[in-house]
Amino acid sequence: METIRGRSSHQLDFTGLAERLVGYNHIRLDLGTGDGRFVCHMAEKRQDRFFIGIDACRENLRANSQRKLPNALFIIASAQALPQELNGLISHVTINFPWGSLLESLLGSEDSLVSRLLSVTRPFASIDIHLNAEALVTAGWTLESGADQIERVLNADGWKTTSHSWMDAHLLRSFATTWAKRLAFGRDPRAIQLSVQKE
Numbered sequence: 001m002e003t004i005r006g007r008s009s010h011q012l013d014f015t016g017l018a019e020r021l022v023g024y025n026h027i028r029l030d031l032g033t034g035d036g037r038f039v040c041h042m043a044e045k046r047q048d049r050f051f052i053g054i055d056a057c058r059e060n061l062r063a064n065s066q067r068k069l070p071n072a073l074f075i076i077a078s079a080q081a082l083p084q085e086l087n088g089l090i091s092h093v094t095i096n097f098p099w100g101s102l103l104e105s106l107l108g109s110e111d112s113l114v115s116r117l118l119s120v121t122r123p124f125a126s127i128d129i130h131l132n133a134e135a136l137v138t139a140g141w142t143l144e145s146g147a148d149q150i151e152r153v154l155n156a157d158g159w160k161t162t163s164h165s166w167m168d169a170h171l172l173r174s175f176a177t178t179w180a181k182r183l184a185f186g187r188d189p190r191a192i193q194l195s196v197q198k199e
């Protein structure tokens with residue numbers, strides 16, 4: 001799989017990944033990580049855990065992927081083709097403010113993402129998804145109906161809901177992703193958090 005560090009990219013195989021993960025029991029995946037700010041923030045905060053950020057777009061990752069954090073790794077991949085090297089490793093997934101094909105896949109137009117999420121995660125793994133109104137409206141849904149649809153898709157694939165709640169501008173401001181800050185100060189700061197767990 002292709003990993004990125006600043007302007008350089010490197011291929012990392014099963015063995016190389018296993019070496020990076022020695023000593024970490026919790027491996028977290030941030031899908032559609034954007035500029036990687038959330039991964040860096042969490043890696044600094046929880047040095048006992050390993051954080052992997054994945055995005056299809058490399059440009060936004062240049063700056064944060066250069067940071068020397070032993071427990072963080074950035075991978076360039078499409079969410080619909082998650083690297084085989086990750087199979088069975090991930091204990092928790094975050095998907096923060098998805099848009100485009102990542103959001104479309106969650107809404108169920110393609111089944112490859114949800115089935116790959118089952119493959120890359122461990123038993124009893126959990127997923128936290130944060131959805132914003134504008135992205136869902138662009139995809140042809142309301143915030144509420146889109147969140148309900150994503151919940152249905154996940155529930156049908158073996159992920160049971162543990163929470164489904166609203167986020168307001170105050171909560172968005174306190175959330176450590178670049179997009180959350182943008183939304184918090186934007187014209188439609190409504191979002192929903194959906195949490196599910198593998199059955």
Ligand SMILES: C[S@@+](CC[C@H](N)C(=O)[O-])C[C@H]1O[C@@H](n2cnc3c(N)ncnc32)[C@H](O)[C@@H]1O
Pocket residue numbers: 031032033034035054055056057060077078079080095096097098099100101102103177178179180
């Ligand atoms: C609105 S941004 C959110 C970025 C970040 N999670 C945050 O909260 O700041 C959505 C991200 O999803 C990524 N994305 C969209 N479709 C994707 C796909 N199919 N595979 C991987 N990443 C995708 C985009 O490149 C973009 O970085």
